[in-house]
Amino acid sequence: MKTSNGVKKQKKPQSPEKSKPKDHRELGRELDLFSFHEVSPGAPFWHYKGMLIVKALEKFIRELQDKHGYEEISTPIMVKKELFEKSGHWEFFKDDMFYFKAGTETYALKPMNCPESALVYQTRTRSYRDLPLRLAEIGRLHRNELSGVLGGLLRVRQITMDDAHIYCRFDQIKSELVSVLKMTEEFYKRLGLPVVYGLATRPKKAMGSVKTWKEAEKLLGEALEELGLKYQTLKGEGAFYGPKIHFDIKDSLDRTWTIATAQLDFQIPERFQLEYIDADGQAKRPVIIHRAIFGSFERFIGILLEHFKGALPFWLSPVQVAVLAINDQVTDYSKKVFEALKNKNVRAELDLRNESVGKKIREAELQKIPYLLIIGEKEAASEKVAVRERGKGDIGQKTLEEFWEIIK
Template sequence: MVVIELPDGSKLEFQGPTTVKEIAGKIAKSLEKNAVGAVFNGELIDVHTPITESGRIRIITPKDPESLEILRHSAAHLLAKAVKKLYGNNEVKLGIGPATQEGFYYDFDLPVSISEEDLPKIEAEMEKIVKAKEPFRREVISREKARELFKNDPYKLKLLESIPEEEEVSIYWLGEDFFDLCKGPHVEHAGQIKAFKLLSVAGAYWRGDSRNKMLQRIYGTAFWKKKELEEFLHRLEEAKKRDHRVLGKQLDLFGIYEEAGPGLVFWHPNGAIIRQEIEQWVEEEHRKRGYQRIYTPHIMKADLWKRSGHYNFYRENMFFVPVVEHDEEERLGNDEVPLTCSEIEKAHWYAVKPMNCPGHILIYKSQVRSYRDLPIRFFEFGTVYRYEKSGSLHGLLRVRGFTQDDGHIFCRPDQLKEEIQGVMDYIMDLLSTFKLDYVINVGTRPEKFIGTEEAWEHATNALIEALKERGFEYNIVEGDGAFYGPKIDIAVLDAIGRKWDGPTIQVDFNLPERFDLTYVDRDGQKKRPVMVHRAIMGSIERFIGLLIEHYAGLFPTWLAPVQAVIIPVSDKYLDYADEVYAKLKEAGIRVKLDDESAKVGYKIRKAETQKIPYMLIVGEREKENQTVSVRSKREGDLGEMELQQFLDKILTEIKEKA
């Protein structure tokens, strides 16, 4: 007997193995028709996967977000079959082809190089398979049969070796002449893949390891409806115009130089102004909210990271350096006289910090804390370094060195909800200041966790109650908490609807225990404080990357590196332009005088390209009237204004962060 529990708690009974399709048919014919898969006991499966045990099920239709994973994974197989048909079934070696958040890709070892000009030809071959409605079919096979099937496909053999012995091996057929090593799930037939598009071609090392062969990766996307695909492609075109890497170069904001190392950001003067303005505002807001500014070292002993647990869980992403203790008679290694093996053996190993929390903990532990002292709120602009694979680095969004507006709150359990609300209030102020929309997710206890279930329940309830009392809408993401505690994650939406990793609030049971953090309570007994990790922006680099793309490079006036440019119509009016420049400078405006001997039209186009909020054009009439003609990048031609009138306007705009 197989007993299936539905989301509403009702149950269906089957005498033997069943399928999603059969279960959906028992509920409603319309659901049977629209079902594309299900979440069964927490695992995504397709409609024909045999269900041989009792459990909980939620039927997936195209209206559910999980359905896109099924569709896009199927589209990846469709792509692989088309490429094999076009470039030779035996010559093409297949890597991996997963679904992604925005589409899918497949890695190929091909006998020829392909380019984006080849994509329409591949799409046409995919369309033939779609029109034929070739079916997907799952088959469980023995490892021996799998080795025989993939004997000429080295990448699939390596994947086969990585499947644990206790797990079954399955392949998926698409039609009668294509199969792939795959766990699934997939749609019923290729005819359901109605709206797809191949997007680009790139190189990708096998398994992301630069020591392996470079494969050719084809990216694509798929949706259930053509309208959804068209909307996505429109957003993609808009995203290209907003690419922070392109705008960063155009506006001279930042650089990343191979001579210094990949993923390390150099802020140019224009970018430094934006960062400085943001940091000043953030620091002022922290001070208002009772945070104490601290500084912690960039490197600390490796033993500290072992105690915190980062060494065991995170060391592959950490940088380590040997430090040799020496006196005046000894020396450190250098280019001419390198360190010997014996010296390295004696070295003390330090880690370049990937996170700031252990440093904040050491400051907390530096003295006895009373219940009266709590909550204690520490904050720093902490620069951290994490090893990211070179293939994953992406402008400001994925780097190896970045700065966090990192804060940690040490509080009593009875203060937890109020502290969470205080952080949420701050986050909302930040998002409203930068005109950003958001989605709130609450991550609950995962399968592997530390601490007691009672402590988890208290912390999770505190997060949820804090949100409810402030009237926030939120999603519960079951099992998405960190192993050390539940969390609130806020996904930030930019101007074209893309989601970015944003603010986070995490409750931690792990580090207070590991470092034996205590405070003396009213009864004179030592108690364990609750530790809250929180970042309002998170990575400053990533946040500015988000802002560049959100604003398409046209920053609000308070952030703009140059807030106004003065454009004299000819050199005859440079004296008056100098007067205007001096008055704006004195008022604290970041102003530039374009005294280049060029036509006014050229100067205006240049200011437009530099995305300067205001152009002040001065000529004969303006000089006589002691005025300026104002052109706004956002509002267009504002006409002639008295200088003080313009100053009042721009200063109000800056003060209100409009």
């Protein structure tokens, strides 16, 4: 394109904001959620507001687990290497583990929760009536990712997992998988993220008989079909110790993430000689289903931040409502509104600074706060608040009662 003076007009460069969505690390900095420090590569330092997101996720997953009959446990982070020799991790996974000598013993930081969960199972004689036993653990794991491949929250060395191990009889596999899938659907529905399912079948090198594998794969498929969930068969992509269901999500940037899995395991029950006493009085092996609904808190929060471009849904937002006072005349009423929000367990912030209301609104909007309640003398006199909703702008004056109805 030529302008009147004949100078070739440069195409205006797109603003970086439009051309490239923000990296979660940048959002984490702007929203004051977490930081990384050289002294601990691959492990986030969660700040106050980041922890509010972690806690909201924890709360939701715990509610779901309670509803679906889980028992929550907590096991040590540091364990003698003998445990992982027994589980097989030492042989297959040693290079990805952190371990060290303390006195004459070698200790490891657990890379997975399963072996310790199996020890809890073994503390009692289990009968067929005790099963399924669903042991959940929000466990903190460490895996030795090469420092070159670490990348913010998406690839970390310290992983906090919404993990669980379900100990069940073979005839309970299907109903347990159905229950896991229901939880998964409920969880992702709340985020508005549809899940894409995959069924990963027997790889070439696998433990156990082909017949058992075939039966197990059939049960996984039937569980998915019972809930009318579409899935892809991923041939040969199961782990060597059992087939699994993959939970993938597609984010707003059209990227597909394998978030978590439900995985059958015939190996750990064998290695740990796990038993239950069946109705006929015989000792039998239970099956383990390893399952996580969203996998790692770190990675999942990183994905959510990028997916929502920092504007998390109301229930996950670290600050849900900001109360902005226009001037000193309305301090008392603003405090009263703020206290009322707190009493309703709304995560609120009160801005009484001596700044223009325009600046206060701009800053609160940059913090992606879902609702701003602006209070001037008119609002104070009528015991109302002027509400601004994220993405919508001004939605008018409301009483607090009317505002509860909106955010309920």
